[in-house]
Amino acid sequence: MQRNSDILNVVKIEKIIDETPTVRTLLFSDEILSKVLPGQFAMVWIPGINELPMSVMISTEKGKAAFTVRKHGYASTELYSMKVGDQIGVRGPYGNSFTLKQGRLLLVGGGTGLVPLVRLLTFLNKSDDVTLVMGAKTKDEVFFEGLANKLLEKNKHKVIVVTEDGTYGQKGLVTDALENLVKETKFDAVYTCGPEKMMHKVVQLATA
Incomplete structure (x- = not known):
């Protein structure tokens, strides 16, 4: 699904959800962007900025x-x-989507890198066995945990939260939790999105 990238669609923010003290979700009407594939993105124009x-x-x-x-x-x-x-103005969608696999799936995300992974959850089969590892610096910065569990309620699943300071879930980095997971379980596919260093480490661990 694509539209002319030269055409800017101006939309109005209709609702704001405070996810954490530093993260918000802004909702708006856009039929095309509402149907993007997981992994695709849009360009967002902030007037005058x-x-x-x-x-x-x-x-x-x-x-x-x-x-x-x-x-x-x-x-x-x-x-x-x-x-x-x-x-705001929006253009897109752009980019390729994730390659959808079936079976035992591992999703690893940090911060707002969780956004495409949450969209991916809505494309999975109910027979998939899903493990989602999400990372944050501290308890106050954890978001989408409840939403992920709700989206996966018909799947066999596990949502693992990791905070760097240990104030919620496991203490450490998401890659620390990942080391044990890939040793204990063989996954059919691994998806990741987040900080570049984190993704690099995820690839190293998943392909070791």
């Missing part, structure tokens, strides 16, 4: 899409600070 590439978050409402943004750099902080009724 900049344009950012962002994964598209799922919405339970038909025809709705969303962006989950962390207050970090200048442009992302401006997007985070927008209010209901404010307008």
Whole structure:
């Protein structure tokens, strides 16, 4: 599914969900972006500021899409600070989607890298055995755990939360938890999204 990348679609922010003290999800109406494949992204234009590439978050409402943004750099902080009724521009979708596999699946994500993995959950078969490992710095920065469990309620599944300071779930990095998982279990496919160093380590462990 693609639209002319030269055409900017201006949308209005209709709802804002505070996920953590530094992460928000902004919902808007866009029929095309509501149906993107897991792994695809859109370009988001923040008027007068900049344009950012962002994964598209799922919405339970038909025809709705969303962006989950962390207050970090200048442009992302401006997007985070927008209010209901404010307008942004979107282009896309772009990029390739994940190759969908069946069987015993491992998903590893950190921060807003969880967004395409959450969308991936909605494309899996109910017969898939899914393990999702999600990482955050501290308990206050954990998000999408409840949503992931809800999306996987008909699957055999396990959601493992890892925090760097140990205030919730396992203590350490997601890759620490991954080391034991790949030793104990043979997975049919591994999906990952997040910080580059984390993804590099995931690939190393998964292919060792």
